[in-house]
Amino acid sequence: MVRIRLRRVGAKQQPSYRIVATDKEAPRDGRFIEILGFYNPRTNPATIQLKEERIYDWISKGAQPTESVARVFKSAGLSDRYERYKKGEALETLLAEAKSAEAARNINAKTEPISN
Numbered sequence: 200m201v202r203i204r205l206r207r208v209g210a211k212q213q214p215s216y217r218i219v220a221t222d223k224e225a226p227r228d229g230r231f232i233e234i235l236g237f238y239n240p241r242t243n244p245a246t247i248q249l250k251e252e253r254i255y256d257w258i259s260k261g262a263q264p265t266e267s268v269a270r271v272f273k274s275a276g277l278s279d280r281y282e283r284y285k286k287g288e289a290l291e292t293l294l295a296e297a298k299s300a301e302a303a304r305n306i307n308a309k310t311e312p313i314s315n
Contacts, residue, residue: 201262203254205238205271206231215239218249218268220257233257238271246305247275251297255284276300 200223205216207228218236225231235257236249254272258264258281264272272278280293 201232201257201260203235203257203262203264203268205265205267213241215241218271220262244304245274247271248301248305249275249277249297251277251280251294252290255281255290275304 201220202223203218203220204227206219206221207214208217209215216238217234218238219231220233220235221229221231233253234250235254237246238248239246249272254277269278272281277297280297284290284293
């Protein structure tokens, strides 16, 4: 079974994550099939970049997002757009909406200091 999950990248004490499609049995930072996006929770607001067309394709093929990825998708608005996609709305309009939402969301992100 294919899962859409987070893959940790970044230095010690400075995590950022790639959103990847991977086999359910693969280790967290191990082998993956495709990179679907990027998530950095250390910026304020969090930086989220998604390849929505590829994510829609994987979900329609049966890939399941993990709970943490589902929260990222919901905060980015992807979950709502995917529901509209399933109901028959045009992919081009949804992708244009996603692009404008990403541009508005990722303006002037400041990295927060590490709190121990």
